[in-house]
Amino acid sequence: MDGTQRPGRGLVVGSPMRGRGGGSYNGDMSIETLRAALAGDDALVTLAALQLLPQKGAWLAALEQLARLEDVTTTDLLKRVAVALDTQLLSQASVGLAASATSQTYTNATVDTTAIPTTWKALIQAQNTVETNLLAQASPSHFVMHPRRWNHFTAAISSQWPVIAGTNVPPQSWAAQLTNEYGPSVRAVLPNSMKITVDANISTVCLATALTGGTQDQIYCITAAESYLYEPPQRTVMIRAEQPAATSLGIVFVAYEYFAFTFGRYSGQSVVVNGSGLATPSFA
Numbered sequence: 001m002d003g004t005q006r007p008g009r010g011l012v013v014g015s016p017m018r019g020r021g022g023g024s025y026n027g028d029m030s031i032e033t034l035r036a037a038l039a040g041d042d043a044l045v046t047l048a049a050l051q052l053l054p055q056k057g058a059w060l061a062a063l064e065q066l067a068r069l070e071d072v073t074t075t076d077l078l079k080r081v082a083v084a085l086d087t088q089l090l091s092q093a094s095v096g097l098a099a100s101a102t103s104q105t106y107t108n109a110t111v112d113t114t115a116i117p118t119t120w121k122a123l124i125q126a127q128n129t130v131e132t133n134l135l136a137q138a139s140p141s142h143f144v145m146h147p148r149r150w151n152h153f154t155a156a157i158s159s160q161w162p163v164i165a166g167t168n169v170p171p172q173s174w175a176a177q178l179t180n181e182y183g184p185s186v187r188a189v190l191p192n193s194m195k196i197t198v199d200a201n202i203s204t205v206c207l208a209t210a211l212t213g214g215t216q217d218q219i220y221c222i223t224a225a226e227s228y229l230y231e232p233p234q235r236t237v238m239i240r241a242e243q244p245a246a247t248s249l250g251i252v253f254v255a256y257e258y259f260a261f262t263f264g265r266y267s268g269q270s271v272v273v274n275g276s277g278l279a280t281p282s283f284a
Contacts, residue, residue, distance in 0.1 A: 073253055077238070127194060139223060146218075148280075202220075
């Protein structure tokens with residue numbers, strides 16, 4: 001994702017210009033006609049500035065007795081801010097990735113490992129859609145999925161070979177798993193160079209395009225170069241407030257962050273794969 005820092009003062013977000021799909025070029029065009037065909041849309045992408053404000057309480061006596069309790073508390077808060085931000089990126093109404101991506105339905109009543117080759121085909125179809133929509137503007141780069149979906153993929157075997165290989169990739173395998181760590185690391189790379197990222201904040205109670213009401217998860221095909229996250233230079237701010245709970249010898253810890261994001265600079269720049277084929281997987 002393209003992370004862009006904002007000025008230290010105020011909530012100032014520079015809106016990126018909305019991109020157009022690749023314009024057509026005719027060798028006989030005049031300069032003015034060519035410029036009109038390839039120029040960016042004058043309409044700016046509207047970004048909603050959001051705020052995250054998790055907080056935790058602690059007892060003064062506990063902090064005095066346990067030297068590392070404050071460090072543990074603030075670390076927990078910072079993680080909660082990161083989780084809340086990630087959840088907003090995925091599920092924010094209208095502008096989140098689930099709402100703004102082009103929907104691709106994947107229907108399959110089989111949820112055991114024999115269905116995995118068919119699921120792979122659905123992913124490549126999504127990649128093809130993004131690449132076709134963006135033309136030369138940017139390239140699809142990542143599949144983002146829930147850990148349960150990736151772990152289901154790694155459980156698959158063909159008649160003779162594993163579908164997912166380790167870091168030493170034999171030609172018979174369909175992907176190379178680079179790590180099993182959860183976080184910002186790329187989990188695996190496909191032979192076509194698409195990267196796999198896992199995200200446990202993806203809903204597992206989806207029903208088709210809805211984020212609730214079922215037992216399905218979703219898989220997103222995105223282009224990182226056109227996915228924008230705006231954060232202030234200091235990112236998360238921590239406040240340690242003793243006065244509000246002084247009478248009870250309590251301390252309030254507050255962490256907050258302002259941010260803005262968009263997945264909508266180009267129409268069709270991301271695809272969400274959803275449907276019955278992504279119901280709760282069976283590892284049988």
